[in-house]
Amino acid sequence: MAEKEQKERKRKPMVGLQPEGDVDWSSYRGVLVVVEQRAGKAKSVSWQLLGQGRRLADKLEAPLMALVIGSNVSHLAREAIYYGADRVFLCDSPELENYRTRPYSRVCLHVIRTYKPEIVLMGATYTGRDLAGAIATHLPTGLTADSTQLDVDDERLLLASRPAFSEKMLATILCKQFKPQMATARAGVFEALPRDESRTGEIIPVPPQMKPEEITTEVLEFLEATGKVNLEDADVIVAGGRGLGGPGAFRLLQDLADELGGVVGASRAAVDLGWIGHDHQIGQTGATVRPKLYFAIGISGAIQHVVGMQNATYIVAINKDPEAPIFKIANYGIVGDLFQIVPAITNAIRQRKAAKDAADPQQPSTPQTV
Amino acid sequence: MLHLVVCIKQVPDSREIRIDPKTNTLVREGVPAIVNYFDLHALEEALRIKDEHGARVTVITMGPPSAEKALRQCISMGADEAVLVSDRAFAGADTLATSYVLALAIQKAEDEWGPVDMVLCGKQTLDGDTGQVGPGIACRLDIEQLTYVEKVEYLDTEKREIVVHRHLEDGVERVKAKLPVLITALAELNRPRRASLPGLLRAARYRPIVWTTNDFPNIDRSKIGLRGSPTIVSKTWVPEPKQVNTEFIEGDGPEAVAQALIDRLYATDLPQKLGWT
Numbered sequence: 346m347a348e349k350e351q352k353e354r355k356r357k358p359m360v361g362l363q364p365e366g367d368v369d370w371s372s373y374r375g376v377l378v379v380v381e382q383r384a385g386k387a388k389s390v391s392w393q394l395l396g397q398g399r400r401l402a403d404k405l406e407a408p409l410m411a412l413v414i415g416s417n418v419s420h421l422a423r424e425a426i427y428y429g430a431d432r433v434f435l436c437d438s439p440e441l442e443n444y445r446t447r448p449y450s451r452v453c454l455h456v457i458r459t460y461k462p463e464i465v466l467m468g469a470t471y472t473g474r475d476l477a478g479a480i481a482t483h484l485p486t487g488l489t490a491d492s493t494q495l496d497v498d499d500e501r502l503l504l505a506s507r508p509a510f511s512e513k514m515l516a517t518i519l520c521k522q523f524k525p526q527m528a529t530a531r532a533g534v535f536e537a538l539p540r541d542e543s544r545t546g547e548i549i550p551v552p553p554q555m556k557p558e559e560i561t562t563e564v565l566e567f568l569e570a571t572g573k574v575n576l577e578d579a580d581v582i583v584a585g586g587r588g589l590g591g592p593g594a595f596r597l598l599q600d601l602a603d604e605l606g607g608v609v610g611a612s613r614a615a616v617d618l619g620w621i622g623h624d625h626q627i628g629q630t631g632a633t634v635r636p637k638l639y640f641a642i643g644i645s646g647a648i649q650h651v652v653g654m655q656n657a658t659y660i661v662a663i664n665k666d667p668e669a670p671i672f673k674i675a676n677y678g679i680v681g682d683l684f685q686i687v688p689a690i691t692n693a694i695r696q697r698k699a700a701k702d703a704a705d706p707q708q709p710s711t712p713q714t715v
Numbered sequence: 716m717l718h719l720v721v722c723i724k725q726v727p728d729s730r731e732i733r734i735d736p737k738t739n740t741l742v743r744e745g746v747p748a749i750v751n752y753f754d755l756h757a758l759e760e761a762l763r764i765k766d767e768h769g770a771r772v773t774v775i776t777m778g779p780p781s782a783e784k785a786l787r788q789c790i791s792m793g794a795d796e797a798v799l800v801s802d803r804a805f806a807g808a809d810t811l812a813t814s815y816v817l818a819l820a821i822q823k824a825e826d827e828w829g830p831v832d833m834v835l836c837g838k839q840t841l842d843g844d845t846g847q848v849g850p851g852i853a854c855r856l857d858i859e860q861l862t863y864v865e866k867v868e869y870l871d872t873e874k875r876e877i878v879v880h881r882h883l884e885d886g887v888e889r890v891k892a893k894l895p896v897l898i899t900a901l902a903e904l905n906r907p908r909r910a911s912l913p914g915l916l917r918a919a920r921y922r923p924i925v926w927t928t929n930d931f932p933n934i935d936r937s938k939i940g941l942r943g944s945p946t947i948v949s950k951t952w953v954p955e956p957k958q959v960n961t962e963f964i965e966g967d968g969p970e971a972v973a974q975a976l977i978d979r980l981y982a983t984d985l986p987q988k989l990g991w992t
């Protein structure tokens with residue numbers, strides 16, 4: 346027993362029970378977006394969040410801030426300004442080349458405690474969730490995961506809404522007790538502002554908060570998944586479902602996607618049948634996408650699929666069943682057999698391009714190999 | 716011997732939850748309670764380490780008394796001890812309050828059964844669905860966290876080093892860390908085993924250890940349960956399905972339909988936005 350008590354006494358006090366420093370929440374102002382990057386390339390969700398952050402900051406009449414962490418990433422600080430930030434914190438240091446929870450979270454904590462944003466947003470990516478969970482506990486504050494709607498009310502409260510119970514419901518979550526109010530948000534849900542190089546802003550350097558020798562984890566290597574589709578960033582997605590009848594018909598979809606400079610997506614049914622890889626899956630248990638143009642081909646339009654693609658700007662549905670629910674959300678519907686319709690569309694586009702090329706031979710619209 | 720703690724949660728199988736279309740409320744009746752899917756993968760990984768290196772596996776859950784059943788399932792698979800952290804005062808906890816109580820419970824498990832080398836959690840729960848509790852626990856215990864692990868490449872118990880593969884959107888990262896660590900498990904990590912016969916027999920007789928607030932003399936009662944939870948659910952609603960005026964495109968044969976569609980698309984702002992010429 347005595348031994349036990351001694352052990353308890355030896356323990357450091359647990360973090361995340363009381364906010365550190367002053368708790369005058371009224372001094373917290375503005376929106377901070379933590380920019381995620383790998384090898385100097387930002388994730389598109391970061392710019393999307395700056396877009397939404399700009400809307401919230403304008404409503405709050407407060408500044409929009411961004412935090413860029415990494416090694417050789419000063420260009421991203423400028424990019425963050427082009428995408429809407431007024432002020433960017435830049436922590437650029439060799440030991441921060443790869444994301445690791447502790448050194449990154451210490452930088453975030455330092456910036457949050459020093460510059461006191463009232464809202465902090467991050468992408469609901471693997472890295473974003475890892476980092477946000479650590480920061481929110483340290484501060485401590487409330488954190489809403491995986492938001493799909495973000496707004497503020499008259500009392501400057503962040504209204505973070507997220508799907509619950511397998512997307513069957515939405516819930517709005519508030520944090521009244523602490524600042525900053527934190528949320529992670531899904532990729533593809535919010536729209537980035539157009540990149541504007543004429544925008545100006547302030548870049549504030551921030552030192553790393555851990556010495557390299559204090560960092561005990563080591564990233565040995567990063568194995569890039571080659572051939573993985575990038576659905577989240579695609580402007581055009583041609584998606585197929587069980588109606589394709591087999592893996593072969595995805596060839597037809599690929600042809601159409603190639604003509605449009607797009608990528609191929611799929612419903613879960615097609616993925617579960619093994620016709621195409623899981624990284625093509627769109628919907629609740631796959632990717633949430635926001636392309637400008639979405640083809641739903643041989644997809645019935647189950648709610649679990651629709652939640653992942655309903656924010657496409659234009660939706661074209663091709664289905665032989667006129668009652669298929671997908672038509673309810675489609676801008677253009679074609680009732681018919683996909684095996685006839687899809688090649689016809691591909692052809693029509695080719696012909697249109699060929700006609701254009703014939704009229705204007707100097708500028709072929711199909712990419713040419715040199 | 717290694718001491719591994721697995722955090723599991725009993726959850727309603729959300730795939731079975733329906734919305735009553737008349738009242739727009741959740742129908743929970745008859746929805747089975749299961750051990751959160753990813754947590755079984757966390758447990759399986761602990762059991763594999765136990766098989767290979769020898770380890771003591773303690774399973775912990777914070778939940779209502781009915782979560783006993785979930786703990787017995789873990790015992791039947793091969794866990795050594797199961798703890799139910801249960802008290803009315805814990806009810807209504809969000810991830811911040813949950814991670815606090817679980818961290819306290821892990822410290823108490825250390826006092827009872829020796830220092831913890833590894834904490835294993837699931838990637839996320841089916842009901843809470845945040846993936847925040849794992850990082851929260853790591854933070855509270857001040858240990859390293861390795862989230863979204865799809866493979867444990869090796870564990871060196873002498874050097875106290877672990878190398879795991881973390882799954883990311885665009886690839887896989889191999890990371891080395893020093894024990895103690897907390898890992899969160901993906902489904903790709905392993906395939907959970909079935910209960911063994913001796914395991915089932917042991918589980919049938921097994922009564923989980925129950926800890927209440929009284930078992931944590933230093934607990935800060937303002938940091939637990941609903942009171943200790945900064946996030947508040949202000950409203951829930953069933954989303955309206957998006958309604959658009961669908962234009963059905965018809966024509967004489969597939970070519971005509973295709974041509975009509977292309978004409979429509981070219982008449983929108985798509986050519987300008989996508990750089991079609």
Ligand SMILES: Cc1cc2nc3c(=O)[nH]c(=O)nc-3n(C[C@H](O)[C@H](O)[C@H](O)COP(=O)(O)OP(=O)(O)OC[C@H]3O[C@@H](n4cnc5c(N)ncnc54)[C@H](O)[C@@H]3O)c2cc1C
Pocket residue numbers: 511585586587588589611612613614615626627628629630631642643644645646647648649650653663664665666669681682683684730
């Ligand atoms: C927990 C959970 C999570 C889920 N997550 C997802 C998810 O992330 N993504 C997802 O997509 N689904 C998901 N689902 C599954 C979802 O409920 C549906 O089962 C699935 O989306 C159906 O896929 P489908 O539309 O391809 O197949 P079906 O519903 O079988 O539809 C096939 C369609 O093809 C049409 N068709 C057939 N032949 C032709 C033809 N020759 N020409 C034209 N049309 C044709 C048919 O009329 C039909 O409408 C999930 C389900 C659950 C329970």
Ligand SMILES: Nc1ncnc2c1ncn2[C@@H]1O[C@H](COP(=O)(O)O)[C@@H](O)[C@H]1O
Pocket residue numbers: 722723724751753754757775776777778810813817835836837838839840841843844845846847848849
């Ligand atoms: N009440 C709980 N008791 C034990 N473990 C939990 C509890 N809640 C969450 N966890 C663990 O934390 C993980 C992530 O949960 P969540 O943050 O709710 O998505 C789960 O997979 C469990 O391993």
